[in-house]
Amino acid sequence: xxxxxxxxxxxxxxxxxSELVKLYLSTQESMYFSKxxxxxxxxxxxxxxxxxxxxxxxxxxxQEIFVKIFLNMSKFGEKSKFSTWVYSITYNYxxxxxxxxxxxxxxxxxxxxxxxxxxxxxxxxxxxxMEVSRLKRVLENIxxxxxxxxxxxxxxDLSIRDIAGVLDKSESAIKMKIKRAKHxxxxxxxxxxxxx
Amino acid sequence: xxxxxxFKQLEEEQMATHPHTPPEIEQNVxxxxxxxxxxxxxxxxxxxxxxxxxxxxFGGYSKDLKEGGNKDSAESSPEGQSK
Numbered sequence: 285x286x287x288x289x290x291x292x293x294x295x296x297x298x299x300x301x302s303e304l305v306k307l308y309l310s311t312q313e314s315m316y317f318s319k320x321x322x323x324x325x326x327x328x329x330x331x332x333x334x335x336x337x338x339x340x341x342x343x344x345x346x347q348e349i350f351v352k353i354f355l356n357m358s359k360f361g362e363k364s365k366f367s368t369w370v371y372s373i374t375y376n377y378x379x380x381x382x383x384x385x386x387x388x389x390x391x392x393x394x395x396x397x398x399x400x401x402x403x404x405x406x407x408x409x410x411x412x413x414m415e416v417s418r419l420k421r422v423l424e425n426i427x428x429x430x431x432x433x434x435x436x437x438x439x440x441d442l443s444i445r446d447i448a449g450v451l452d453k454s455e456s457a458i459k460m461k462i463k464r465a466k467h468x469x470x471x472x473x474x475x476x477x478x479x480x
Numbered sequence: 481x482x483x484x485x486x487f488k489q490l491e492e493e494q495m496a497t498h499p500h501t502p503p504e505i506e507q508n509v510x511x512x513x514x515x516x517x518x519x520x521x522x523x524x525x526x527x528x529x530x531x532x533x534x535x536x537x538f539g540g541y542s543k544d545l546k547e548g549g550n551k552d553s554a555e556s557s558p559e560g561q562s563k
Contacts, residue, residue, distance in 0.1 A: 314513060321506060329501040330494045339498075343505055350509040355516070412485050416493060419486045439487040 301366035309358060317357075321350060324367070328374050334423075335378040335432060349377050364446060371440045372450045375432055379451065382428045391429030392461055406466040412438060418477060425472045430465035437462055 299307065301320065308316035328349055332342035352373055360369055383391055411434070414422070423431045436442040436450065448458045 312517070314510065317513065318506075318510070321509065325501045325506065326495055326499065327491075329505070330491070330498050333498060334494055343502055346501060347505050347508050347512075350505075351512050354509070354513050412487065414486050416486050416489045419490055420493075423490075435487065438485065439491050 302362055305357060305360055305366060317354060320353075320366075324370055325350070328370070331371075331374055331435070332378060334435070335375075335428065336381065341381075345377055345381065349374050352377070368440070368442060368446055371436070371442060372446055375436055375450050379429065379432055386428075391427060392433070392464070405463055406470045408438075411466060411469060414473070418473065421476055422469050422473050425476065426465070426468050429461075430468050433458075433461050433465050434469065 299316075299319070301323070304316045304320050307313070308320075325346060329342055329346045332345040332349075333339055336342050336345060353370060356373075360366065364372075379391065411419070423434070426434075433447065433451075436447050442450070444455050444458050444462075447462075448455045451458065451461075453461070
């Protein structure tokens with residue numbers, strides 16, 4: 285048997301994410317990384333498909349995201365949950381990719397030259413309680429950046445601070461982006477489903 | 481906050497549509513990992529020696545080389561090696 289200082293090789297399935305990270309860093313055994321891969325690969329892959337809208341691109345993205353995770357594992361400082369860190373890397377990669385691909389096109393509603401004026405904030409419940417099939421259509425029809433920011437907040441429960449880290453913006457800028465993304469989603473919903 | 485979360489339901493639906501990632505992704509990730517580890521090990525093993533050798537070639541002083549030299553030849557002087 286190879287180096288297993290904590291004697292936990294057989295219990296890898298029961299370890300928490302941060303325990304697996306510690307075990308991997310101390311032993312360099314690929315089985316611990318493999319366990320993390322099994323836990324997150326499907327989520328990351330489906331997130332990439334949802335954001336990049338192409339299975340081939342999503343496969344390449346998933347691969348590169350896991351290589352990034354592996355290369356930066358020692359920098360994971362447990363300031364946040366491992367899942368939050370992993371999703372941050374995922375969104376960061378996808379948003380970067382979309383920015384490069386779209387070049388001059390704006391990714392977020394608030395990057396438009398004349399962003400719409402918003403007086404009232406759309407209540408969270410309006411989005412959270414939307415019929416799933418309708419939500420899917422709404423997300424397909426809003427700018428990719430708005431979609432990503434709504435997924436970060438409502439699907440992966442990333443904090444404003446985490447989102448600010450992903451997008452390299454201030455927390456107040458993120459609050460404004462979320463507000464505009466919700467407004468855009470509401471607008472698109474009304475266009476797609478005028479009868480409510 | 482509302483108890484229902486359509487975003488999470490949507491995620492579950494999407495994951496059900498793609499229940500498994502293509503196996504070649506895992507193979508490639510693990511392959512990359514092995515490659516990086518191997519390169520890391522090689523660098524860890526040979527880079528300090530290479531650095532010492534370069535230092536010695538350019539007339540610098542290397543404690544390790546000096547100690548190694550003394551073991552090999554007790555008669556040689558340390559001044560001679562550092563030149």
